[in-house]
Amino acid sequence: MTKSKLYEYRADLLLLTVAIAWGVTFLMVQEAINTTPVYAFLFFRFALASLLMFIIAYKFLKETNTQTVVFGITLGLILFSAFATQTFGLSFTKSSIVAFITGLNVICVPFLAYFIFKDHVRKNVFVASLIAVVGLYLLTMSGTLTLGIGEFLTLICAVLFALHIIFTGKFSVKVNVFVLVLVQFTTVAILSLIFSLCLDDKTFDLPYDYNFFKAVIVTAVFATVYAFLIQTYMQQFTTATKTAVIFTMEPVSAAVYGYFAGGEILTQIQIFGAVLILVATLVAELRFRKINK
Template sequence: MKSKLYELRADLLLLSVAIAWGVTFLMVQEAIDSTPVYSFLFFRFGLASILMFFIAYKYFKEINKQTILFGILLGSILFSAFATQTFGLAYTKSSIVAFITGLNVICVPFLAYFIFKDHVRRNVLIASIIAVVGLYLLTMSGELTLGYGEFLTLICAFLFALHIIFTGKFSKEVNVYLLVLFQLITVSILSLAFSLVLDDTTFNLNYDYTFFKAVIVTAVFATVYAFLIQTYMQQFTTATKTAVIFTMEPVSASIYGYFAGGEILTSIQILGAILIICATLVAELKFSKKGLKT
């Protein structure tokens, strides 16, 4: 009973992470209209690293090679996912990128099985399929082909799936606070390096209200809070269920965009959002020989 309560609490907190990412999506979009992507990522993850330093410093005596290695690996995977997604956006529509990125919900159970032999509950696998259908209806507004942009985004989905799987495993082996700290530091360093090479400018920016609002809000809520909660709570739930819950990100982004940004939601998109919500509920169900449990 206690383990079920821990799992339910973990799932609810992971849902709050998906909502935080979705709500800040519009903010990020507005910021990168005037700020190069990698420069923005550097400031976002740089500030997040500083904040995480003050949260994690009391655990510094627990730092070891394994913690640093795991943090660097997670950070490298996460940054690579951001990078391939960003380059994918340069070659195909954002709606297609959003859909293909969400396909990590299907990648996770298969990768978890092949890498760690983790078995997936039947209802969670069903929820993954429902979530993919919902994602298609919610995000797609163009013809799906397999061009260069789509290929890069498929790699992105694969990388996000790996990030979820390895986060669940590493969080059980090392100090969570230090793991998140080294992950954020890795992303900020790689973002700076890419920005210096690829962006037109890194520091000579328009430091206005939109920029500071996006950097501060995303650093606090969509980075420090989000990755700390994800890393800590994945100890108590499965990687596949985490991926299903994270499909709520585009749902929360669409709802927030509707109310705050005046964006239009079609009946098809609303149906897609409902299917994703249903998928997260199905993922919480448990079947036994005696019948259905919650």
């Protein structure tokens, strides 16, 4: 096995831990936003993440340049816009439908990567994307899929998350990863504060209880600092399309965690959907070689 392949497999494994971290904290976020406005919660989450990231990136700040700031702000704008459209989508349609359409970024990534950067996508990774879409449908869908305003906003969200994955891979190889992530987090925190002050009924007058602090701290540390730092760094060694396939493991881990920790019920159809997503991640790792006579 070559060193580049070893780096790729290591990157894929660590990206899988990111999907698991997002899935495990999903239930926690749902509980938090029952009492805390969404944008206020995002502000506290990303503000704490920015502070932690500043401590981590402090010794690299001397490597900050205009390109790093522009790339970081770009990623921050895309990421926040994805969160915003997803949140507004949730106010118009079912969460299960939002979860499915958001997951469609797995099929958006290869097309966008090709049209924007002419990136080649291996056939097995494209097939894995299709399998993952079917698995996502079976795992998450519990309503009729129509094309209303909620579905349209969530479709925009899916495209934005796909763009975030693609541009993260392109930017991470050009600038210091730690500073890039710091600027991205700061951008999201500032935008979340602005939106919260404009749209939420309250931003700072919140119930600062155990559930609030638990959700903010856990999501800031594991679902934000760890997750996006690993994603940004490891996408240097793997493709955007494969990253998107691996990230479809997020709803799988969320479903499994919800089953054991939240007492949620998983139907046989949902379990089959989760198995298909697992198959998709394995298919994405396959490599076929031509056999010469």
